[in-house]
Amino acid sequence: MAAGTDALEGVRLVYRRFSAFHRFNHYLVMISFFGLVLTGIPLKFKDSLWAEFFMGLIGGVEGAGFIHRVMAVFNFTYFFLEMGYMSWYVAARKGPIFGPDSIVPSKKDWQDIKGMFRWFLGRGPKPRFNRFTYWEKFDFWALLAGTFLIGGTGLMMWFPEFTTSFLPGVSLNVALVLHSNEAFLATGVIFIFVHFFSAHGRPESFPADEVIFSGSLPLDHYIADRPAEYENRLRAGTLDQVVRPAPTGPMTRVNSWLMVVFSAVALFAATYTMLLVVWPLLF
């Protein structure tokens, strides 16, 4: 076992990846994103057999519109908290902005993408990832940019009279096209093509990764999944910043339950979306 952890012999060790703040923010994102998609997608796919049925379940267009706006406020809360955190991180020089532990894209991400495709095709070893993989960086920045764009255009349409008091009416046309398409893109990325798979479906995490709920993951899992970060920390002697004894007590059980509940909700949300989106393509 690594230097600096010898004193903890016999104790199960975990790698602490997400702080309480980040987990709280992720809950805000999860709940608001589900709520927004569930109430928004039937409107986009109004001709789907399921649209009217789902709309009926969530209180009709007006009920759904109300839920959509409440969820939008949750979503804005996450956005401003995250922007505030990032500003504070930079302003207070909490840590490096660039470098191996950073969420900021780097040259290594491009090499990792190429490396992963080589590994997929059996032509090379699996890349050794740092703290954040390229798909995690994509998730993060796409979500942040998407929230800004969808949120901004959503507000424009929420208050159309105010918007057109200083912008031409065609801005609402742009807002509708952008809101609807960016939301569809985000839904596809989160539910189908990227996030659910990369967080839970990829072989290293399957069937579910508890880390965003509990904040930590088993040390062996960490070492296998983020070898570059592990080695960097080993070399720099900073492993003790992130390695600690596994948490005990009631919260661990609560976190496990939350993971099960949210996994079920996520599966439902993905199915719901697929029904609305794919159905009209088939029939």
Added chain:
Amino acid sequence: MKTVAGAAGGFAKEFTCLRRGAGFGILAFILLVLLTGEVAWAQESAQSAEGDNGCLVCHGQEYLGSVEVDGAAQDLFVGPEAYEESAHGLLPCASCHIGFTHDNPHQMVTNAEFFAETAREACRNCHADQFEMYQQSYHGELSRGGVAGGVLAPGCTDCHGMHQVQRVDTLEYRQDIQQICGQCHGGRTDTFLDTYHGKAITLGREASATCVDCHGSHFILPTTNPMSTLSEANHLDTCQTCHPDADEGFTSFLVHIQPTSTDAPLIVFAVAIFYISMIVVVFAFGGIHTLLYIYRGLKNGLYFGKGGHH
């Protein structure tokens, strides 16, 4: 036997109201009905519209067929249930079919123009104000010209229906309006249905604007006409009916555009095309990445612990 007796009683009651000349036809029909064993049903339909003077005895029969009026088949069947549920369900047939009698065949239906004229007069009898507005509208103007670009202008019944005429303030009718207008203005219906108003009315939000809320109904005019609800002078007032805080900028929202068409404003077109490309590229890349990842995971036995770290 009991049903037959009851049916005969029912018909006897009708019979007293009938003109003598039609008696033979009705008797023959009763015989036919009895023979085909549809006694109870016929009795019900014959009495359905209060004071229908027996019209539905024949016209309530689905097999009555059709007659040719100016080369077009005119179905003679009037669904008794549907008529009864219509807004006019309590009116006797002759209140619209003015002057129609039991003479068979009804001599008065000679050609389509006469038919339409009678229908209009019938509507005018009760709805004089609406009729006057219609007369002054673009649709009314076209109807007097007979033909507009080879298409007959719509009369009352083209938008309101005939025997199934509905109240216009129901959700169902407000949802139907888009399709009714779309019979002639199809492309405009499609673009409207993609706006928030269109989506919301489709999914049952009654308070959403429909075609007629902006364009007007009986007094509908081209937007180029200064009297139109959507003329430059009136556009804002029309929007303010539902959006009292709207000002001039609000009116330049474009309802009838197809974002992916080059006719759309450049910025709308550009955003639409950008997103379609993004969606295709991101979903394709994400999809391929995911499938390859699963393939490698299965091949290396990573999913079920072999060589994995679980």
